[in-house]
Amino acid sequence: MSLLIAMTGWDLESWRQRFQRHLPALEIVALGEAFDRRSVRFAATWKHPEGSLAGLPQLEAIFSLGAGVDHLFADRSLPDVALARVVDPDLTARMSEYVVLHCLIALRQQRLYDRQQREATWIDDRNQPAARDVRVGILGMGVLGLDAAGKLMALGFDVACWSRTRRDVQGLASFAGAEGLGPFLGRTDILVNLLPATPDTAGILNRGMFTQLARDGRLGAPMLINAGRGASQDEDDILACLDDGTLQHATLDVFRTEPLPAASRFWSHPGVTVTPHNAAMSDPDAICALIARQIDRLERGLPLEYPVERTRGY
Numbered sequence: 001m002s003l004l005i006a007m008t009g010w011d012l013e014s015w016r017q018r019f020q021r022h023l024p025a026l027e028i029v030a031l032g033e034a035f036d037r038r039s040v041r042f043a044a045t046w047k048h049p050e051g052s053l054a055g056l057p058q059l060e061a062i063f064s065l066g067a068g069v070d071h072l073f074a075d076r077s078l079p080d081v082a083l084a085r086v087v088d089p090d091l092t093a094r095m096s097e098y099v100v101l102h103c104l105i106a107l108r109q110q111r112l113y114d115r116q117q118r119e120a121t122w123i124d125d126r127n128q129p130a131a132r133d134v135r136v137g138i139l140g141m142g143v144l145g146l147d148a149a150g151k152l153m154a155l156g157f158d159v160a161c162w163s164r165t166r167r168d169v170q171g172l173a174s175f176a177g178a179e180g181l182g183p184f185l186g187r188t189d190i191l192v193n194l195l196p197a198t199p200d201t202a203g204i205l206n207r208g209m210f211t212q213l214a215r216d217g218r219l220g221a222p223m224l225i226n227a228g229r230g231a232s233q234d235e236d237d238i239l240a241c242l243d244d245g246t247l248q249h250a251t252l253d254v255f256r257t258e259p260l261p262a263a264s265r266f267w268s269h270p271g272v273t274v275t276p277h278n279a280a281m282s283d284p285d286a287i288c289a290l291i292a293r294q295i296d297r298l299e300r301g302l303p304l305e306y307p308v309e310r311t312r313g314y
C-alpha cells in the first residue's frame with residue numbers, strides 16, 4: 001500500500017522524508033520513478049502533470065498540498081475519487097497577517113510617510129481616518145476570509161463580505177450572490193480578494209467591478225488587495241484603472257503568470273505593491289501531519305475533513 005507524491009516545482013526528497021516520518025506504515029513513491037501503480041491508495045499533489053493520476057486502480061483519495069485546488073481541476077482526467085485540501089491554522093493566521101498589514105498600511109498612509117522620509121519632508125497633516133471610517137470588503141468568506149474579517153473587526157475596521165451563501169457573523173455585513181455584489185462593492189474602500197479560482201471567479205476583478213467601488217471613502221480612491229488567485233484578476237484592467245484613478249493602489253500577491261515576468265508593468269508601477277505569492281506559506285510538516293490524520297480517518301471509516309466539491313470547483 002503506498003502514497004504517491006505527484007508534484008512539480010517543489011523539492012521531492014524533503015517531502016518524501018516528511019511523509020515517511022508521518023506515515024511510517026506506507027510506502028512513499030513518486031512520479032518519475034518506477035512504482036507499482038496497483039498499490040497506490042493515496043496521492044498527495046501540487047500541480048501534478050495532466051493525466052498522471054490516471055490508471056491507479058486502488059486510488060481512494062487525492063490530497064491537495066495547498067489550500068487552493070485549482071491545480072487539481074486543471075487535470076481534465078482527474079480520477080473520480082475523494083478530494084481534500086489543506087486547512088491549517090498557521091497558514092490561516094499568516095493570510096490574516098497579510099490582509100491586516102496591507103489594510104493598516106493604507107489606513108495609516110504609510111506609503112505617504114515613506115515618501116516624505118525619502119524627501120526629508122515633515123508634513124503632519126493630522127488627517128488620519130479612524131479604522132471605523134474605512135470600509136473593507138472581502139470577496140470570499142471561507143476559512144481565510146472569516147479569520148481575516150475577525151481580525152480586521154477587532155482593529156475597528158468596518159468589514160463586509162461577499163460569498164455564494166450569506167454568513168451570519170456578528171458585526172459583519174454579509175452579501176451574497178449576483179444581487180448582493182453591487183451593494184457590497186458600493187460600500188467598499190479596500191477590496192480584498194480571497195476567492196478560489198474557479199470558472200465562476202475567472203477574471204472577476206475587472207473594470208466593471210472596480211467602477212462600482214465606493215468613491216466617497218476617507219482614503220480617497222479605492223484600493224485592491226488580491227491574495228486569492230491570479231486567475232481572478234484582469235491585469236490590463238487593473239493597470240488601466242490605476243492609471244486613470246479608478247483605483248488608488250493595488251497590492252498583489254498572485255498573478256496570471258508566476259513568477260511575474262520581468263517585463264510586467266506591475267514591477268515598476270508606483271501604484272502597485274508586488275509580493276511573490278507568499279501571503280500565506282504552508283508549513284510542510286503541518287501539511288504532512290494533516291494528511292496522515294486524514295488517512296487515519298479513512299482507515300476508521302470517517303469522512304475526510306476539508307473535502308473539495310467537484311461541482312463547485314473548491
Ligand SMILES: NC(=O)c1ccc[n+]([C@@H]2O[C@H](COP(=O)([O-])OP(=O)(O)OC[C@H]3O[C@@H](n4cnc5c(N)ncnc54)[C@H](OP(=O)(O)O)[C@@H]3O)[C@@H](O)[C@H]2O)c1
Pocket residue numbers: 067068069095139140141142143144145162163164165166177194195196197198200201227228229253254277278279280281314
Ligand atoms: N496567496 C496565498 O498565499 C494563498 C494561500 C492560501 C490560499 N490562497 C487562496 O485563497 C483561496 C481561499 O481559501 P479558503 O480556505 O478561504 O477557501 P474556502 O474556505 O473554500 O472559501 C471560499 C470562499 O469563496 C466563496 N466563493 C467561491 N466561489 C464563489 C462565487 N462564485 N461567488 C461568490 N463566492 C464564492 C465561498 O462561498 P460559500 O461560503 O458560499 O461557499 C467561500 O466563502 C484559496 O482557494 C486559494 O486560492 C492563497
